Amino acid sequence: MATRYTASHWGLYEVGRKADGFPKLMPFSGDPDPSPIGLDQLESDVARLRVARPAVRQSWLEHGPGSHPEQRGREPFVEVSWEDALALVAAELTRVRATYGNEAIFGGSYGWSSAGRFHHAQSQVHRFLNMVGGYVRHVDTYSLAAGRVIMPHVVGPIDDLHAEHTSWDVLAEHTRLLVSFGGVPLKNSRVSPGGAGRHRVKEALAQMAASGTRFINISPLRENLVTDGDVEWIPIRPNTDTSVMLALAHELFKTGHADDAFLERCCVGGEAFRDYVLGLSDGQPKTPAWAAEISGVPAARIIDLAQEMAGTRTLLNVAWSLQRAEHGEQPFWAIVALACVLGQVGLPGGGFGLGYGAMNAIGSPHPRLKGPSLPQGRNPVTTFIPVARIADMLLNPGGRFTYEGKTHRYPDIRLIYWAGGNPYHHHQDLARLRRAWAKPDTIIVHEQFWNAHARMADIVLPATLAAERNDIAFATREGMLVAMHQAAPAHAEARDDFAIFSDLADRLGVGAAFTEGLDERAWLARLYATFVASAAANGIAVPDFPEFWERGVVDLAPHDEPVVFLDQFRSDPVAHPRPTPSGRIELFSTTVADAQAADCPGHPAWLPPTEWLGAPTAERWPIHLVSDQPARRLHSQLDHAPWSLAGKSGGREVVLVNTADAAARGIADGDVVDIVNGRGTVQAVAAVSDDIVAGAARLATGAWIDPAEDADAHGNPNVLTADRPASSFSQGCAALSCLVEIRRCAAPLPPTAHKLPPLIHRNSIRNAS
Numbered sequence: 154m155a156t157r158y159t160a161s162h163w164g165l166y167e168v169g170r171k172a173d174g175f176p177k178l179m180p181f182s183g184d185p186d187p188s189p190i191g192l193d194q195l196e197s198d199v200a201r202l203r204v205a206r207p208a209v210r211q212s213w214l215e216h217g218p219g220s221h222p223e224q225r226g227r228e229p230f231v232e233v234s235w236e237d238a239l240a241l242v243a244a245e246l247t248r249v250r251a252t253y254g255n256e257a258i259f260g261g262s263y264g265w266s267s268a269g270r271f272h273h274a275q276s277q278v279h280r281f282l283n284m285v286g287g288y289v290r291h292v293d294t295y296s297l298a299a300g301r302v303i304m305p306h307v308v309g310p311i312d313d314l315h316a317e318h319t320s321w322d323v324l325a326e327h328t329r330l331l332v333s334f335g336g337v338p339l340k341n342s343r344v345s346p347g348g349a350g351r352h353r354v355k356e357a358l359a360q361m362a363a364s365g366t367r368f369i370n371i372s373p374l375r376e377n378l379v380t381d382g383d384v385e386w387i388p389i390r391p392n393t394d395t396s397v398m399l400a401l402a403h404e405l406f407k408t409g410h411a412d413d414a415f416l417e418r419c420c421v422g423g424e425a426f427r428d429y430v431l432g433l434s435d436g437q438p439k440t441p442a443w444a445a446e447i448s449g450v451p452a453a454r455i456i457d458l459a460q461e462m463a464g465t466r467t468l469l470n471v472a473w474s475l476q477r478a479e480h481g482e483q484p485f486w487a488i489v490a491l492a493c494v495l496g497q498v499g500l501p502g503g504g505f506g507l508g509y510g511a512m513n514a515i516g517s518p519h520p521r522l523k524g525p526s527l528p529q530g531r532n533p534v535t536t537f538i539p540v541a542r543i544a545d546m547l548l549n550p551g552g553r554f555t556y557e558g559k560t561h562r563y564p565d566i567r568l569i570y571w572a573g574g575n576p577y578h579h580h581q582d583l584a585r586l587r588r589a590w591a592k593p594d595t596i597i598v599h600e601q602f603w604n605a606h607a608r609m610a611d612i613v614l615p616a617t618l619a620a621e622r623n624d625i626a627f628a629t630r631e632g633m634l635v636a637m638h639q640a641a642p643a644h645a646e647a648r649d650d651f652a653i654f655s656d657l658a659d660r661l662g663v664g665a666a667f668t669e670g671l672d673e674r675a676w677l678a679r680l681y682a683t684f685v686a687s688a689a690a691n692g693i694a695v696p697d698f699p700e701f702w703e704r705g706v707v708d709l710a711p712h713d714e715p716v717v718f719l720d721q722f723r724s725d726p727v728a729h730p731r732p733t734p735s736g737r738i739e740l741f742s743t744t745v746a747d748a749q750a751a752d753c754p755g756h757p758a759w760l761p762p763t764e765w766l767g768a769p770t771a772e773r774w775p776i777h778l779v780s781d782q783p784a785r786r787l788h789s790q791l792d793h794a795p796w797s798l799a800g801k802s803g804g805r806e807v808v809l810v811n812t813a814d815a816a817a818r819g820i821a822d823g824d825v826v827d828i829v830n831g832r833g834t835v836q837a838v839a840a841v842s843d844d845i846v847a848g849a850a851r852l853a854t855g856a857w858i859d860p861a862e863d864a865d866a867h868g869n870p871n872v873l874t875a876d877r878p879a880s881s882f883s884q885g886c887a888a889l890s891c892l893v894e895i896r897r898c899a900a901p902l903p904p905t906a907h908k909l910p911p912l913i914h915r916n917s918i919r920n921a922s
């Protein structure tokens with residue numbers, strides 16, 4: 154029999170059988186560097202926390218919508234039949250629509266559900282809500298918001314830029330010096346939205362090392378760039394990169410290494426930027442000594458680095474984490490400006506990269522191709538929020554916010570419908586989110602597991618895992634199309650998001666419109682046929698559906714010619730303009746300046762965040778907490794699986810603390826510590842290390858919290874992070890600007906997040922009220 158596959162965002166699996174006939178997931182044999190994440194997802198110790206049956210929060214069930222909303226997360230759930238659950242959901246949607254209109258429904262559903270493109274929960278929920286009159290939506294992502302909003306004003310939309318990035322093979326041939334702010338973290342390049350079949354970044358770095366590239370990792374963490382080549386780690390204080398970029402530009406200007414011809418020919422605003430860097434416009438020259446004071450990077454190292462960069466083919470790269478911070482627009486804009494001053498933009502292996510390492514597909518040799526995707530219909534409601542403003546929206550109905558220079562109004566949300574994301578993972582300041590969550594009458598969630606998001610809801614509908622359904626995996630620029638064959642039966646009473654919405658649509662009189670009379674198999678064939686047509690239009694031939702389904706994996710051809718980022722623009726900026734107002738790269742943007750956001754001026758600038766090591770509040774909270782992506786999970790997914798648990802210590806996350814900071818606090822390796830600030834307390838286990846810059850600590854994201862407890866014993870950094878936007882221009886997530894203190898913990902709490910809520914079994918709710 155042909156090999157059968159299933160897929161996740163972090164990789165492709167071959168499906169085998171154990172001796173007892175139970176399915177077993179194995180890494181894809183064609184992957185040079187497969188990820189171990191999720192191989193254990195069908196094991197019984199993972200299944201024990203599955204949502205088995207539809208469940209309703211007790212007060213909501215007994216007293217109706219809006220009852221004791223502050224008790225969310227602390228009450229028992231009553232298990233009900235699908236019949237009863239769907240009747241409750243349909244009635245509540247009808248009530249809210251009739252009473253308040255569709256603008257009272259938030260269907261944001263941000264999150265990383267299924268790699269399969271049909272059973273993609275967020276697409277399913279949007280399609281469903283569009284059929285019943287629409288919903289308030291979100292724009293942008295937690296991944297990239299400050300960067301995504303600023304880049305179109307500077308050089309172009311970020312997805313286009315990523316598709317144009319020079320591929321790794323060209324970098325190996327031409328780049329002699331890679332200077333990366335935030336490194337090229339291999340842990341992160343495990344992932345691609347839609348699935349990474351071949352993890353190529355480890356190999357790519359090895360290839361660069363073999364051809365003699367020198368690597369410089371400017372980062373709070375040494376581990377962000379690891380390869381067997383010549384790697385230098387320059388420790389830097391978090392959130393201070395812009396100062397170093399400006400000082401490097403200052404050196405280039407001062408020593409006559411600025412490429413004036415490139416600035417003149419390909420950029421606008423070169424003069425305004427230079428005047429700022431030299432201190433002519435604000436009286437403060439951005440000298441290496443100035444940047445050293447801010448960043449902790451020695452001035453002498455900045456001076457030498459500028460010379461090294463000018464002397465060889467240099468690629469400047471930034472991790473996405475830099476823009477997930479207050480004033481996160483600045484490091485992305487500043488790296489582009491610095492690359493323009495250096496003048497290697499558009500040369501093979503030179504210029505800038507916006508996130509090599511952040512995802513597997515960046516630097517891929519494959520073209521961008523629109524994959525199979527579920528049509529979502531039209532949303533008649535135009536109201537939206539920037540994704541990370543969710544708590545603001547719920548707490549300030551009718552309040553105003555600015556976005557890209559325009560003012561908008563927050564809606565008054567009565568019902569939240571969420572499928573395929575975990576706000577109790579992704580949002581900042583979780584205590585504030587809890588207060589915000591107490592506002593709506595009703596919160597409906599489709600979930601696979603009893604995580605905090607499910608436990609904070611009123612109605613929880615059990616969803617299947619991707620491995621429990623048939624689907625098509627496709628990630629743009631990964632070069633692979635995968636037939637996902639159902640590997641395991643659905644757990645207990647779990648149903649696919651599509652099946653749930655089909656049933657609900659029927660009850661609301663839009664069943665035929667939602668399903669178009671197609672079942673799962675027919676939808677897969679339809680989505681595939683649409684893809685075949687669009688691939689053909691791009692000159693790419695793929696097999697027909699039956700052959701694809703049988704074969705399992707289809708390889709798509711890479712580009713014929715190597716892509717060099719911005720090479721055509723460089724050779725003729727008039728014939729190949731950028732999609733900016735001037736057609737050139739904008740180091741000063743009139744559009745941004747005209748928005749008059751004090752926290753996002755018209756050119757890249759050093760703007761100190763509210764929380765950083767140089768802030769007045771650092772006296773009380775002297776440690777900058779970096780909360781980055783977890784190596785052993787995708788965010789909060791499978792936090793309780795054996796692979797994730799093996800990276801913890803006694804059920805708690807590990808926090809990396811600098812040796813001197815630990816010594817000053819009497820903290821030893823393996824001690825349980827309290828990580829504290831004005832927003833909360835988190836317990837974690839200290840790992841004392843010289844591989845993190847002094848003054849910083851690292852606690853990766855993804856640990857579940859127990860919403861019934863006030864303090865967090867598990868190590869979820871979002872208990873501590875601030876719910877403050879990157880700026881009033883982008884309103885982006887700024888999770889990485891967060892100060893804390895760390896202390897030895899006298900009385901550790903027992904970890905309790907990996908447990909079921911109290912469940913009341915009741916077969917019929919007819920007599921419940």
Ligand SMILES: Nc1nc2c(c(=O)[nH]1)N[C@H]1C(S)=C(S)[C@@H](COP(=O)(O)OP(=O)(O)OC[C@H]3O[C@@H](n4cnc5c(=O)[nH]c(N)nc54)[C@H](O)[C@@H]3O)O[C@H]1N2
Nearest residue numbers: 264265266267295296573574575579599780788789790888
């Ligand atoms: N402090 C801090 N916070 C951060 C970040 C950070 O760097 N620091 N990073 C941010 C970033 S970049 C991101 S992208 C976000 C990620 O935030 P999320 O994407 O919300 O996090 P996940 O844990 O991946 O959540 C996915 C959820 O969907 C559920 N799910 C999976 N498949 C299905 C399905 O088929 N159907 C249904 N109904 N549910 C499904 C899973 O059980 C899980 O609960 O977090 C952000 N938060």
Ligand SMILES: Nc1nc2c(c(=O)[nH]1)N[C@H]1C(S)=C(S)[C@@H](COP(=O)(O)OP(=O)(O)OC[C@H]3O[C@@H](n4cnc5c(=O)[nH]c(N)nc54)[C@H](O)[C@@H]3O)O[C@H]1N2
Nearest residue numbers: 296334335341372374391392472473474511781782787788
């Ligand atoms: N294994 C795994 N891989 C993932 C994910 C996951 O959950 N698990 N999530 C995926 C998602 S959704 C996204 S958006 C990408 C995110 O990609 P990134 O945003 O780039 O990822 P992070 O891990 O948050 O940050 C990368 C590194 O940047 C460094 N850093 C943090 N702050 C600063 C700073 O101020 N200056 C400098 N110079 N460095 C800093 C940290 O040391 C950190 O390890 O990762 C993707 N990859």
Ligand SMILES: [Mo]
Nearest residue numbers: 294295296297
């Ligand atoms: Mo992300």
